Amino acid sequence: MKKYGYPGKALVGDTLNTAVWYVIQHSELPIIEKYFPLIEQANKKGExxxxxxAMMKDRMLMYQGKEQIYGTQGAGRLIIDPETHKEEWINFIWPIKNPEKVNELRRSVGIQMPVEEYAKSMEIDYSKKYTIEEIEKLKKKLDLPSIKTF
Structure with a gap:
């Protein structure tokens, strides 16, 4: 990538282009932050x-502890009730900056499935929408932070 930039469709074709994207998308934050500008540039060239x-932007924002834009990222937390010590895993759509307009924003980037349907496909109840502050409170109920992404 240093020599040629992001391996876009013209260089490697659709399949390998998508494979490279998946590798970066499912990496840790420093890798995503490093390559996200290359992916944005490749997008401007249609590559x-x-x-x-949009999905990578949302993942990056989630890893940074910020609200996502397009509602593409789900997460989970292991909650331990301080009184009963009972463990419960909660899955949710990561907080969205503008949930009232999220489906319009999704369509604008080529994601046709509404966030409500997307959540349902991952067996997440979207009727409960968490804020960043609520996520922080969930983290404080744990001895160790625990995150699962989709």
């Missing part, structure tokens, strides 16, 4: 899908 840029 990577806009929805992939």
């Amino acid at each position: 990577v899908q806009t929805r992939h840029v």
